[in-house]
Amino acid sequence: ILRTHYSGEIRPEMDGSEVTLAGHVHEIRDLGGICFLVLRDREGLAQVTVLTKRADRKLVETVRGVSRESVVLVRGRVKAEPKAPNGFEILPEAVEVLSRADSPLPLDPTGKVGAELDTRLDARFLDLRRPASMAVFKIESAVMRSLRNTFYEKGFIEVCTPKIVATATEGGTALFPISYFEREAFLNQSPQLYKQILMATGLDRVFEIGPIFRAEEHDTRRHLNEAISVDVEVSYADHEDVMSLLENAVSSAYRYVSEICEKELQILGVDLDIPKTPFRRITYTEALEMASESGRKSMEWGDDIDTETEHYLGSLIGEHYFLTDWPSSVKPYYTQPYEDKPEICKGFDLMHPSMELASGAQRVHDYELLISRIKEKGLNPESFEFYLKPFRYGMPPHAGWGLGLARLVQTMLGLENIRDAVLFPRDRRRLVP
Ligand code: ATP
Numbered sequence: 001i002l003r004t005h006y007s008g009e010i011r012p013e014m015d016g017s018e019v020t021l022a023g024h025v026h027e028i029r030d031l032g033g034i035c036f037l038v039l040r041d042r043e044g045l046a047q048v049t050v051l052t053k054r055a056d057r058k059l060v061e062t063v064r065g066v067s068r069e070s071v072v073l074v075r076g077r078v079k080a081e082p083k084a085p086n087g088f089e090i091l092p093e094a095v096e097v098l099s100r101a102d103s104p105l106p107l108d109p110t111g112k113v114g115a116e117l118d119t120r121l122d123a124r125f126l127d128l129r130r131p132a133s134m135a136v137f138k139i140e141s142a143v144m145r146s147l148r149n150t151f152y153e154k155g156f157i158e159v160c161t162p163k164i165v166a167t168a169t170e171g172g173t174a175l176f177p178i179s180y181f182e183r184e185a186f187l188n189q190s191p192q193l194y195k196q197i198l199m200a201t202g203l204d205r206v207f208e209i210g211p212i213f214r215a216e217e218h219d220t221r222r223h224l225n226e227a228i229s230v231d232v233e234v235s236y237a238d239h240e241d242v243m244s245l246l247e248n249a250v251s252s253a254y255r256y257v258s259e260i261c262e263k264e265l266q267i268l269g270v271d272l273d274i275p276k277t278p279f280r281r282i283t284y285t286e287a288l289e290m291a292s293e294s295g296r297k298s299m300e301w302g303d304d305i306d307t308e309t310e311h312y313l314g315s316l317i318g319e320h321y322f323l324t325d326w327p328s329s330v331k332p333y334y335t336q337p338y339e340d341k342p343e344i345c346k347g348f349d350l351m352h353p354s355m356e357l358a359s360g361a362q363r364v365h366d367y368e369l370l371i372s373r374i375k376e377k378g379l380n381p382e383s384f385e386f387y388l389k390p391f392r393y394g395m396p397p398h399a400g401w402g403l404g405l406a407r408l409v410q411t412m413l414g415l416e417n418i419r420d421a422v423l424f425p426r427d428r429r430r431l432v433p
């Protein structure tokens with residue numbers, strides 16, 4: 001490793017010690033007798049100060065000649081300096097340019113010149129040099145770490161299921177077909193069928209954090225064509241059990257981020273409110289009543305809750321909540337109907353006031369019931385043979401959910417567009433970078 005320290009690790013108390021920093025040239029300010037090179041690395045900025053009359057002539061030439069955003073290695077001494085940002089500067093002994101940046105730059109990473117989302121995504125490698133862009137992904141990493149911690153603490157096993165598959169899962173959203181040697185195949189839209197099959201193995205409680213692919217044509221602020229889904233499946237559990245797992249996982253992720261990402265939250269200007277558990281539970285029927293009381297357009301029992309109503313409920317409730325007890329007709333075939341009232345089912349959605357974050361359910365584990373539910377949805381059980389077989393040889397009752405990672409981060413940080421929470425988003429118009 002070439003560097004000894006990140007900028008953020010240097011303190012004025014280190015006055016006199018020799019360090020080597022490496023990073024991009026954030027800024028050059030040449031005032032004649034004194035020249036400042038501000039170096040940026042992942043953890044912050046460091047001011048490198050060159051007294052041009054006294055310093056080595058070659059070093060002065062190098063600093064004056066380097067272009068913004070070039071990659072440099074700076075070896076020098078720390079000097080406590082109250083006038084410098086963060087109270088220190090580096091007096092360089094050697095400055096080496098490791099990689100020169102062309103100019104003009106396609107994007108200004110200092111953020112002084114604003115840019116549209118599309119321009120930023122086109123030059124994402126430069127955009128991510130902006131502390132505010134990078135902060136989102138440091139936080140996303142903390143979110144994944146917290147979720148994994150929660151799962152491991154609760155005895156889950158992490159699994160990886162195939163993304164190249166032969167059939168649809170949800171029977172609703174469109175699939176991306178791919179050519180697979182002589183056969184047709186698809187990119188998987190959810191690990192649903194595989195995580196359920198794993199319940200027949202005795203693995204008992206599994207989770208996966210992996211990509212899902214959906215050929216949805218719409219262009220919204222919360223839909224992507226490739227998204228990361230956080231999926232769990234738990235044997236001998238019902239919908240209540242996994243709702244409680246979900247609210248705890250979400251609340252813990254907020255708490256963890258608030259503890260370890262203070263700097264990043266500050267950069268983004270976000271003041272995190274940790275959602276209190278348990279989250280409110282609102283049944284589908286109650287939600288319909290709340291919506292109709294408002295005198296807005298009324299919905300029929302059995303309709304899916306539309307985006308407009310979702311937003312209205314969100315503004316009324318103002319915090320995370322669960323929508324439960326959906327009509328069986330609205331939820332996928334694998335959702336368990338209530339035994340005493342089969343027209344409603346044990347499916348649920350986790351809602352943030354601004355959008356849906358997760359869906360889940362207790363699943364049908366009875367083979368015959370599953371076959372009839374598949375037929376009721378107008379699907380052909382024969383195309384689900386590989387999925388159905390395990391249900392004939394000992395399938396425990398089970399429940400689970402899928403949570404959209406980018407939506408969790410988007411809503412946590414109040415990001416306008418889901419694309420801001422994805423390094424290289426895929427949508428109808430965007431396939432590169
Ligand atoms: P599901 O879990 O039902 O597949 P989802 O998780 O993909 O949904 P949701 O936020 O629940 O995402 O999106 C479904 C809702 O989004 C539907 O109510 C639909 O009416 C609405 N919707 C879909 N496309 C658009 C669009 N282009 N503009 C506004 N709303 C849309």
Ligand code: AMO
Pocket residue numbers: 170189190192214216222223224225226227229231232356357358359360361400401402403404405406407
């Ligand atoms: P669902 O289809 O509701 O449920 O997906 C679960 C969650 O994944 C996220 N998500 C998306 N995020 C961004 N762009 C998309 N196009 C997109 N599609 C889905 C959302 C959503 O709430 N098999 C069930 C889960 C289960 O029951 O375990 C499923 O896939 O946050």
